[in-house]
Amino acid sequence: MTSTNSPLAVRQSITTTDTKGPAADIAALARLRTQAQSYRLRRRQAIPAASPPDSVFIVRSGLVAAENAALPGHRTIVELLYPGDIIASSLQPLTPGLTYTTMSATELWRMGTGTLKAEMAGDPSLAEFIFQRLNLQRARMQLHITMLAGLSSEQRVAGLLLQAAYRLGSSNGGTISFDMPLSRTEVAEYLALNADTLSRIMSRLERENVLARSSRAQVSIRNLDALKAHCPLSDSVIALHSEA
Amino acid sequence: MTSTNSPLAVRQSITTTDTKGPAADIAALARLRTQAQSYRLRRRQAIPAASPPDSVFIVRSGLVAAENAALPGHRTIVELLYPGDIIASSLQPLTPGLTYTTMSATELWRMGTGTLKAEMAGDPSLAEFIFQRLNLQRARMQLHITMLAGLSSEQRVAGLLLQAAYRLGSSNGGTISFDMPLSRTEVAEYLALNADTLSRIMSRLERENVLARSSRAQVSIRNLDALKAHCPLSDSVIALHSEA
DNA sequence: CGTTCGTTTGAAAATATTCAAGAATCGTGG
DNA sequence: CCACGATTCTTGAATATTTTCAAACGAACG
Structure with a gap:
């Protein structure tokens, strides 16, 4: 139906922080700014599965949908990702057929998994934040399942x-x-x-x-x-x- | 309907490893054996939200269901947890109304979140394993959502x-x-x-x-x-x- | 200004639920 | 080992909900 997967507009985030719209201003993430590569995407752009094959994305502003197109003729939006959320899709076991697409203008930070891990090792509060954030995303998915299963x-x-x-x-x-x-x-x-x-x-x-x-x-x-x-x-x- | 929440049968895992049935024999977890407290539960026992308020459980054998009872008159099994899976429920943001219940005889390892983090800091392969495992569980939930949403x-x-x-x-x-x-x-x-x-x-x-x-x-x-x-x-x- | 895509709406059809009754199974105690 | 009661499971018929199909409408875009 819809698939405008243009190439990414890359921009080093070191230069500036002119974030439009609500951004995730989390102190624990500040440290990552110099390590991450910033991407700005328009609505309806696909986030590449892994430009470098081993990367983690952090949503800084906007909205991203995790879509599953494994079923021919039917697509499912599995999860909505908001500012502060983490896309760790590139790690080994991936849901077959899953892609990430922006649903509005979105800023992302990308970094290698190794880079993030090194930072986490050096900064316990960052590790704490990442852990909790992944857990929060998990809780939202659980609620989503409960809604799908139990509500009209x-x-x-x-x-x-x-x-x-x-x-x-x-x-x-x-x-x-x-x-x-x-x-x-x-x-x-x-x-x-x-x-x-x-x-x-x-x-x-x-x-x-x-x-x-x-x-x-x-x-x-x-x-x-x-x-x-x-x-x-x-x-x-x-x-x-x-x-x- | 069903709720036999007896007290836990606690057992220090240091003593022995007479695991019946298929256990998660993952090398990365071996290190945790001396740090963790082993629990053996019968079918249909609730895993306490947090005996010590800040704990992580690892499923060693058996089967655990994450249940959401937030809807009066309707319960949802949100997720099934198999050997090797991690229950990090005690971390801050929890899905309201979520509980964990064994669906068969189950062995669990419990440890404090701090303990696990210290171990992860000292053993990169353990950190890697935990990260990947949480991601795998996430992928399974995504598939589950896709099934609920797209299948008859x-x-x-x-x-x-x-x-x-x-x-x-x-x-x-x-x-x-x-x-x-x-x-x-x-x-x-x-x-x-x-x-x-x-x-x-x-x-x-x-x-x-x-x-x-x-x-x-x-x-x-x-x-x-x-x-x-x-x-x-x-x-x-x-x-x-x-x-x- | 016409084409295209997304949305709205009705009527028919498919799918799944509810309710109620009966059957099978399980656990318990003789 | 068998009988009993309680629970879980099965099944049919009526009902409710949701989907499908088709047509019409509207906005967006060249």
């Missing part, structure tokens, strides 16, 4: 909207607005439902005045409590998506 | 049967037999389907002569190729479950 379509949609509101939203007097970086099809691929079904659910939520839509991607949550009520796992979703 | 009920069941055959099965002249450690309900909780539906699917697979059942839990795969044909992701499943 509508409940899952509410869950994603909550996630987006807390991750990407800006609050304007009672309503939370954000630009959904995923298309309808992509949201459907993430929530394990049909794009048609998703459209129906969005329309229903709009009819119920839970949300409003100005353009295709622009969403405003008009009634956050109602949205929470739609998702039985709202507490867990908020817990895992409200911090930096 | 029957295809998911076939996938789990493949997983069990490769993990637990012993081959006897063309057929692979194993004792399924999960009950019908538990399998359903893992595959995100109804126990009734699961029962129907198992009966159908038996009727089609793909498998045979002697007792409730005893399964023999009579036609492995047919089983693979039932699961479009069979290659991925086998890739992630056929190695030690």
Whole structure:
């Protein structure tokens, strides 16, 4: 369907730090700045499996989707990666058919696995951060599985909207607005439902005045409590998506 | 439904290594034997969230399920943990409502997070192993999500049967037999389907002569190729479950 | 200004769940 | 070893949910 895999725009991050948009300003990562190579990608660019075959990426800003295309005729977005998240895909055992694609303009830091390990050995707080971050990503995947397994379509949609509101939203007097970086099809691929079904659910939520839509991607949550009520796992979703 | 959370049977592993059943004989872990405390649990025992609040468990033999009970009236088995797998649940961000329960007689090694980190700092090959192992577990979760999202009920069941055959099965002249450690309900909780539906699917697979059942839990795969044909992701499943 | 792609919506169809009843199995105690 | 009760499993029929298909609409783009 969609595949604009242009070559990467490489840029040494040593030069400057003119990060646009929300970046992951984590102290533990500061030390890596001089070690990492910075990449800036536009929306819908694939992150190369491994330019140098043994690398780790850190998401600095933007949004990345881990997609599995192993099933012919059906694609799944397995995981969404936010600023601060780590892509350690290049290490040995990889899920067959998995690729990483940007869902919005994204800045990445790349470094060799060896480089990262050396830094971690020299800086216990960095090692601590990496460990915890990988664990946090794991927790988000576990929640995602729980949602796929236990919630109805509508409940899952509410869950994603909550996630987006807390991750990407800006609050304007009672309503939370954000630009959904995923298309309808992509949201459907993430929530394990049909794009048609998703459209129906969005329309229903709009009819119920839970949300409003100005353009295709622009969403405003008009009634956050109602949205929470739609998702039985709202507490867990908020817990895992409200911090930096 | 089921909850027999008896106190742990603790045993110092220094004494002996009379491991019954398949244990994870990984050289990199050998070093940890003197550092770890060994626990032997019977089927259906909960692993305490954190006896000492900051511990890491390593599965040495048996099978552990990560369960999420956040949804009232519905439980999900988020992940299955096999020998060699690491439970780093005690680190900071935990999925709300997540617990670990043994699904068969299981031996665990427990150690403090600090202890493990010190060992990893002193032994790069151990650090390498831990890193890769966590990544492998991540890959399995990604595959699980792909299966939940993209496969029909029957295809998911076939996938789990493949997983069990490769993990637990012993081959006897063309057929692979194993004792399924999960009950019908538990399998359903893992595959995100109804126990009734699961029962129907198992009966159908038996009727089609793909498998045979002697007792409730005893399964023999009579036609492995047919089983693979039932699961479009069979290659991925086998890739992630056929190695030690 | 027309083409293309993504979205919306309805009606029909497929898939999976619920409920309820019956059957098989397991554990326990005689 | 057998009988009993409790639990788990199986199965059918009705129901609910979700998908598929098709058509129409809308926005984006050359």
